[in-house]
Amino acid sequence: MSRADLVFLSGPVITMDPSRSGATALAVAGGRIAAVGGAEVRALIGPGTEVVDLAGRALLPGFQDAHVHAVFGGLELGACDLTGTTDVAEYRRRITAYAAARPERGWITGGGWSMESFPGGLPTRQLLDEMVPDRPALLVNRDHHGAWVNTRALERAGVNATTPDPADGRIEREADGTPSGMLQEGAVALVGRAVPAPTDDDLLAGLLRAQQLLHSFGITAWQDALLGEYSGHPDVSGTYRTAAQRGLLTARVSGALWWDRDAGADQLPHLVERRRTLRAGTFRADTVKIMQDGIAENRTAAMTAPYKEACGCATADTGLSFVDPDKLAGYVTELDALDFQVHFHALGDRAVREALDAVAAARTANGPRRNRHHLAHLQVVHPTDVPRFGELGAIATIQPLWAAHEPQMDELTIPFLGDGLAARQYPFADLHHARAPLAAGSDWPVSSANPLEGIHVAVNRILPGADRPPFLPRQRLDVATALAAYTSGSAHANHLDDTGTLRPGHLADLVVVDRDPRTTPAPELASLRVEATYVAGRRVFGD
DSSP states (O other), X not given: OOOOSEEEESOOBOOSOGGGTTBOEEEEETTEEXXXXXXXXXXXXXXXXXXXXXXXXXXXXXXXXXXXXXXXXXXXHTSEEOTTOOOHHHHHHHHHHHHHTOTTOSSEEEEEEOGGGXXXXXXXXXXXXXXXXXXXXXXXXXTSSEEEEOHHHHHHHTOOTTOOOOTTXXXXXXXXSOXXXXXXXXXXXXXXXXXXXOOHHHHHHHHHHHHHHHHHTTEEEEEEEEESOBTTBOOOHHHHHHHHHTXXXXXXXXXXXXXXXXXXXXXXXXXXXXXXXXXXTTEEEEEEEXXXXXXTTTTOSOOSSOOBOTTSOBOSOOOOOSSOHHHHHHHHHHHHHTTOEEEEEEOSHHHHHHHHHHHHHHHHHHOSOSOOOEEEEOSBOOGGGHHHHXXXXXXXXXXXXXXXXXXXXXHHTGGGOOTTGGGGBOXXXXXXXTTOOEEXXXXXXXXXXXXXXXXXXXXXXXXXXXXXXXXXXXXXXXXHHHHHIIIIIHHXXXXXXXXXXXXXXXXXOEEEEXXXXXXXXXXXXXXXXXXXXXXXXXXXXXX
């Protein structure tokens, strides 16, 4: 009998496989799961076996994130970090201190500020000028769909009162047309393209910083939702390939190649070539990312009903479809025929419908295929479109942390959504009951990458530690379903079919959590802690 390299005893072992419930032990050999069961697994222990006594701690499949921006998040960890507060005085302190400590920097960059901190979600250039008067500054907001810039940045980029809004964005303006210092969506690129690009070493350091953080949260695999140049951001695909080739990439990463909405179908051969060359170690890029709309807070999310003004009266504004819906169907059909997975940013209910229509058109033209197209964000879904996910096999990739009452939701979103749209937000339970395949992602650095916090909100519809009522509580998920979204569901979306459940023969991508999530009271789920993370049986986090 061959012996195991690693054995876990005294579970619970949460397999996410209904046929293997009640397990208390698991063995690993050659990077894969050799056995799952109970006392009989002890027979695989030999002189060279590492034995881990779980002592009541829970062993689960490694968590997976189906929508994250890891390299950008890692870069921001090393830049001017404004996350974790909504206090303008604290922003002032951090920005001033960061700039003062780095006199050699030609630009001050970073981000993470919250729209709720400023009237109407719109900070001004004059305020940022007070903190950074001597050089340009660009600070992206928490959701990364807008940026706060100072006067020097606007001047450096040549953006002024005569600069037109781009088709996919908006320059917020003062009464005389002068840019006010807030750029929305595609307008960020007008200044972002003037920011010096990070070096290859900067990008690699950002990836490794992010990987360390994600492993500490129990994440063993993810899908990076943007590989390509966009809005001043560099293409990080080469960073992943370099890390994989040098043996530095310990996670399993699927990359989503950016769809340039100005290039149309002419970019298809280029995408095919990029897919061929971007394969190394545990990294591949078999997905194409199409951003179909924006966000609700700045009214760029595409809705089926008009937004409202603060007075409650309707506008004529229903948001933006970044790709013409008729052309979208054709593009997705061609991508599907080329066996690309398509990863949609679809936040408003019209964008969701347009993406589902495109998936349906591809299915009609090409027949059922195994490309597992998925729609991320899904803030508003029209009730008639909910069952279409299951019918089409389209994966609903949810960001649970957004489904809660907080100022950005209560002050900048709900009052401006018209015709019942606010009551249709983040319909996780409806999607699950309609048999939509569920996956989960964080969109980090937009929101926390910690899956246990996401599970907490999916189950409670309340942010950890918040003293607020649950947000549309009928849409709560049970713990088992939320766990599945972060394990087997995201593994399905990431085409990692030998991960996500604990079965003999599957890769030993594992996470040890201090308690069993299934028996932890729902209000305490966010207090769970990851104690160790393993990829292919090798510990990548924990003592």
